[in-house]
Amino acid sequence: MDSKNKELADESTSARRGFLSKSAALGVAGVAAGLTACKDDAGAAKGAAAGAAKAAGGHEVAPGQLDEYYAFISSGHSGEMRALGLPSGRTLKRIPVFNIDCMVGWGVTNESKAIMGTKADGSLKYTTGDTHHVHGSYKDGTYDGRWLFVNDKIHSRLARVRMDTMECDKIVELPNVMGFHGMFPDKCDPVDSKINYTTRVFCGGEFHIPLPNDGRDLEDPSKWGALFSCVNAETMELMWQVRVDGNMDLVATSYDGKLAASNQYNTENAADLSGMMSSERDACVFFNVERIEKLVKDGKFTTIAGSKVPVVDGRAAANGDPKTAITCYVPVGKNPHGVNASPDGKYFVCSGKLSPTATVIDLALVAKWFAGEVKTPRDTVVAEPEIGLGPLHTAFDGKGNAYTSLFLDSQCVKWNVDAAIAQFKGDKNAKVILEKLDVHYQPGHNYSSMGETKQADGKYLNSGNKFSKDRFLPIGPLHPETEQLIDISGANMKLIADHTAYSEPHDGIIVRRDVVKTRQIYNMDDFPNAVKPETAGIERKGNKVHVRLMSVAPAYSMPVIKVKKGDEVTITLTNHDKVEDLAHGCALPTYNINFIVNPQETKSVTFKADHAGAFWLYCTHFCHALHLEMRSRFLVEA
Ligand code: RUQ
Ligand code: CUA
Ligand code: CA
Numbered sequence: 124m125d126s127k128n129k130e131l132a133d134e135s136t137s138a139r140r141g142f143l144s145k146s147a148a149l150g151v152a153g154v155a156a157g158l159t160a161c162k163d164d165a166g167a168a169k170g171a172a173a174g175a176a177k178a179a180g181g182h183e184v185a186p187g188q189l190d191e192y193y194a195f196i197s198s199g200h201s202g203e204m205r206a207l208g209l210p211s212g213r214t215l216k217r218i219p220v221f222n223i224d225c226m227v228g229w230g231v232t233n234e235s236k237a238i239m240g241t242k243a244d245g246s247l248k249y250t251t252g253d254t255h256h257v258h259g260s261y262k263d264g265t266y267d268g269r270w271l272f273v274n275d276k277i278h279s280r281l282a283r284v285r286m287d288t289m290e291c292d293k294i295v296e297l298p299n300v301m302g303f304h305g306m307f308p309d310k311c312d313p314v315d316s317k318i319n320y321t322t323r324v325f326c327g328g329e330f331h332i333p334l335p336n337d338g339r340d341l342e343d344p345s346k347w348g349a350l351f352s353c354v355n356a357e358t359m360e361l362m363w364q365v366r367v368d369g370n371m372d373l374v375a376t377s378y379d380g381k382l383a384a385s386n387q388y389n390t391e392n393a394a395d396l397s398g399m400m401s402s403e404r405d406a407c408v409f410f411n412v413e414r415i416e417k418l419v420k421d422g423k424f425t426t427i428a429g430s431k432v433p434v435v436d437g438r439a440a441a442n443g444d445p446k447t448a449i450t451c452y453v454p455v456g457k458n459p460h461g462v463n464a465s466p467d468g469k470y471f472v473c474s475g476k477l478s479p480t481a482t483v484i485d486l487a488l489v490a491k492w493f494a495g496e497v498k499t500p501r502d503t504v505v506a507e508p509e510i511g512l513g514p515l516h517t518a519f520d521g522k523g524n525a526y527t528s529l530f531l532d533s534q535c536v537k538w539n540v541d542a543a544i545a546q547f548k549g550d551k552n553a554k555v556i557l558e559k560l561d562v563h564y565q566p567g568h569n570y571s572s573m574g575e576t577k578q579a580d581g582k583y584l585n586s587g588n589k590f591s592k593d594r595f596l597p598i599g600p601l602h603p604e605t606e607q608l609i610d611i612s613g614a615n616m617k618l619i620a621d622h623t624a625y626s627e628p629h630d631g632i633i634v635r636r637d638v639v640k641t642r643q644i645y646n647m648d649d650f651p652n653a654v655k656p657e658t659a660g661i662e663r664k665g666n667k668v669h670v671r672l673m674s675v676a677p678a679y680s681m682p683v684i685k686v687k688k689g690d691e692v693t694i695t696l697t698n699h700d701k702v703e704d705l706a707h708g709c710a711l712p713t714y715n716i717n718f719i720v721n722p723q724e725t726k727s728v729t730f731k732a733d734h735a736g737a738f739w740l741y742c743t744h745f746c747h748a749l750h751l752e753m754r755s756r757f758l759v760e761a
Contacts, residue, residue: 182608182610182619183211184210184211184213189208190208190213190636191209191210191582191635191636192208192209192210192634192635193206193207193208193209193215193634193636193639194206194585194632194633194634195207195257195259195271195631195632195634196257196587196606196624196631196632197254197255197256197257197628197630197631198217198254198625198626198627199253199254199255199626199627199629200253200277201222201254201625201627202219202220202222202252202253202254202275203217203218203219203220203222203224203254204217204218204220204254204257204273205218205628206218209583209633210619210620212620212622216289218284219291220252220254220273220275220284220291220294221239221253221275221277221278221280221294222250222251223247223250225717226717226719227719228709228718228719228728229291230247231715232726232727232728233726233727234726235291238291238292238293239294240296245729249277249278251277251278252275252277252278252280253275253277254275254276255305255629256273256274256304256305256306256373256629257271257272257273257630257631258271258272258306258308258632259271259272259575259634260272260308260321260356261309261310262319262320262321263319263320264311264319264378264577265573265576265577266576266638267638268286268638268640269285270283270284270285270321270356271283271284271286272284272306272356273306274303274304274306274326275303276302276303276329278296279296279297279301280295280296280297281294281295281297281303281306281324281326282294286639286640287642288642288645294359295359295361297328297350297352298361298364298427298429298430298432299332299334299335299336299350299364299427299430300326300328300350300352300364301328301329301330301331302328302329302330302370303326303327303328303329303352304329304371305326305329305372305374305385305386305462306325306374307324307374307376308321308323308325308356309321309322309356309376309380309383309412310376310379310380311379311380313379313412313416314413316380318380321356322355322356323354323356323362323412324356325351325352325354325374325376325410326351326352326353326354326374327351327372327373328351328352329349329370329371329372330349330370331344331347331348331349331370331392332348333347334347334348334366334427335427335428335429335430337429344392344394345392347392347394348366348367349366349369349371350364350365350366351365351367351371351385351408351437352432353412361432362416362419362432363415363416363419363424363433363434364435365410365434365435365436365437365449366434366435366436366438367408367437367450368390368392368439369387369389369390369391369405369406369408370387370389371385371386371387372385372387372388372459372460373386373460373461373462373463373516374462375463375464375471376464377464377468377486378464378577380412381411381413381490382409382411382412382486382489383409383412384407384408384409384410384471384484385407385408385462386406386407386459386460386461386462386473386474387405387406387407387408387452387459388458388459388460388476389458390402390404390452400457400477403457404454404455404456404457405454405455405457405458406453407452407455407459407462407473407482407484408437408450408451408453409450409451409452409453409489410449410450411448411449411451411493414448415435415437418449419435423435435449437449437450438450444495445493445494445495445497446494446495448493451489451492451503453482453489453500453501453503453504454500454504455482455484456473456474456475456476456478456481456482457476457478458475458478459474459476459478459482460474460514460516461473461474461516462474463516463517463518463519465519465540466519466521466575466578466579467521467523467577468486468577469486469487470483470484470486470540471483471484472484472517472525472527472540474515474516474527475514476513476514476515476530479509479510479513480510480514481508481510481514481517481525481527481543482504482506482507483505483506483507483508483540483544484503484505488503488505491503505544505547506544506546506547507543508543508546508547508555508556510527510529510536510555510556511527511529511531511532511534511536511559512530512531512532513530513531513532514529514530514536515527515528515529515530515566515568516528516567516569516570516630517569518569518570518571518574518584519571519574519579520571520574520580520581521573521574521578521579521580521581522581524537524540524557524581525538525539525540526571526616527569528566528567528568529559529566530565530567532559533562533563533564533565533566534559534560534561534562534566535559535560535562535566535569535584535586535609535616536559536560537556537557537559537560537611538556539555539557542555558616560609560616560618562588562605562609562618563590563591563594563605563607563621564588564589564590564591565590566587566588566589567587567588567589567629568587568628568631569584569586569587570585570587570630570631570633571583571584571585571611571633572584572633572635573633573635574633580635582610582611582612583608583609583610583611583633584609584611584616585606585608585631586606586607586608586609587606587624587628587630587631588607589604589627590604591603591605591623594621595621601626603623604626604627604628605621605622605623606623606624607620607621608620643703643704643722644701644721644722644723645721646723647697647725650724650725652695653697653725654671654672654680654695654696654697654725656673658671659671659673659681660681661681661684661685666687666689666690667691668686668690668691668692668732669693669695670684670692670693670694672684672694672697672709672755673697673699674699674700674707674709674742674753675699675700676700676747676749676753677747677748677749677750677753678753679740679754679755681755682755683756684740684756684757686758686759686760687732688732688733688734688735688759688761689731689733690731690732691729691730692729692730692731692732693727693728693729694709694711694716694728694740695725695726695727696709696720696725696726697720697723697724697725698720698721698722699723700722700723700746701722701723703722704722706719706721706744706746707719707720707742707746707753708741708742709726709728709740709742709743710742712738712741713736714738715730716728719744732759734759735759735760735761736759737756737757738757738758738759739754739756739757740754740755740756740757741753741754741755
């Protein structure tokens with residue numbers, strides 16, 4: 124870049140940062156408006172860029188080399204989950220979950236539709252989704268490589284992805300919940316410590332709604348409520364729900380399995396923006412899992428019309444006595460966003476968003492509050508350092524440091540948890556803030572390598588930034604997002620890479636590669652409808668026709684398939700190839716069919732043959748030198 128261009132770039136960078144700070148502040152109507160212009164953005168941005176150029180070496184993953192880590196990330200309102208390699212940032216897989224993906228046939232095949240959910244006519248119940256949080260299943264306080272879970276905020280669904288195949292195998296819709304946002308698997312049973320692995324997934328409900336939401340109470344939001352839900356991780360069925368005051372944003376769980384918590388920005392129970400900002404403090408609501416399950420077991424629950432799921436009352440009015448309470452509302456900074464568990468198992472950190480603070484809550488003190496040994500919920504707070512403007516999410520390095528994204532400051536702040544606790548106790552010399560690093564621009568989530576486990580290794584931090592503007596070549600009005608990779612292994616944070624992301628990832632996890640054990644070839648017998656040579660062929664029952672097809676490169680088992688107009692046709696295709704990476708496609712022109720079958724896999728589609736003609740059923744997935752020749756004539760007689 125010549126010096127003129129460089130100047131222009133710096134100028135636009137600075138203008139962009141200023142603009143974003145202002146527009147972000149606009150959303151909070153004056154509350155933060157005065158707080159955004161307090162730093163020399165241009166100077167800081169230059170420093171960060173120079174540092175990055177130097178640091179980039181040493182983290183490259185050369186051609187043919189494999190990454191050290193996987194990242195499993197959400198994709199926001201594109202509805203999928205993604206697997207990346209880190210530090211390279213290579214996209215390894217886009218895992219369709221709530222969205223339709225015509226490459227693999229997700230939302231096209233009968234099997235995927237059954238998982239996604241259908242209406243009475245067989246069409247998909249929903250075709251949209253909004254994924255925010257991806258978390259893995261645990262054993263012994265770290266990932267067991269079994270499952271990934273992800274939420275859908277739009278239609279309040281929880282999905283599970285098998286880590287061995289990286290495919291979604293179950294989706295459940297939470298009843299009487301709207302805006303299912305935060306989610307976290309448990310790490311241990313609250314009672315039986317031998318069950319030291321994930322058996323439950325906790326789900327926060329953000330928006331309060333009439334209960335049930337059937338047209339009643341439309342004009343009286345004061346009667347509306349929000350539910351915290353518990354899903355059985357194995358069966359993916361609802362276990363119970365807790366009604367709370369306020370809303371629930373994100374969710375964290377303790378390593379001993381006893382506590383789950385959710386930050387609440389609307390303790391006011393308000394239905395409009397100014398109302399939601401009226402209190403000086405909001406809360407982090409803690410759930411006593413053992414007590415909730417005891418109530419459910421003893422039949423002390425109600426149900427909400429249309430749902431059989433037991434609902435217990437976690438509202439403050441019903442939980443005045445700590446010794447029997449199932450919930451504890453800990454006051455935290457105003458309109459918090461984010462609650463994260465420290466890898467030492469001791470603390471939850473709740474960010475302020477409209478307060479420049481992070482609140483550190485001591486879990487041992489929360490347990491004592493439930494035992495009646497701590498005076499007020501606020502007494503469980505052991506630190507509340509001022510860390511910067513618009514704090515959202517906190518990650519950890521396993522060495523006692525926390526890394527919080529600062530949306531308004533457009534920075535990542537590194538701070539020390541023990542120092543914050545010392546400062547809270549009165550130590551004026553405690554050095555809490557260790558470093559601030561500019562990120563580009565306006566970070567939402569950040570997450571660190573193995574940072575949500577006891578094996579947090581303090582190597583990498585990903586900053587998921589909501590705006591990229593001048594970081595990449597322009598591509599029209601919608602810019603990609605910037606996922607910035609930061610090396611946190613040394614004394615100073617080093618920005619080492621900008622990666623693009625299609626809108627819009629929120630949370631993710633970074634997982635050591637040895638944790639992930641995938642299978643490359645299916646077992647044919649896992650599919651009850653697998654087509655074998657003895658069952659292959661065409662079968663007619665009335666106007667229902669079943670075409671049982673096999674693929675072996677470069678041919679399908681039937682060169683000609685003949686049906687009649689008006690038939691309901693099911694095509695079941697089993698891929699008999701056993702070679703790793705040898706998938707075949709199956710596309711049927713004008714019938715809107717496209718899917719693939721991996722080695723030894725079986726999939727099926729059902730459709731009405733409603734127009735006559737000759738249609739080439741062809742292989743879409745490059746499989747062989749004669750891939751183009753891999754096609755059959757699908758004939759529909761008039
Ligand atoms: S949220 S950008 Cu959907 Cu996890 Cu904070
Ligand atoms: Cu089979 Cu291409
Ligand atoms: Ca509030």
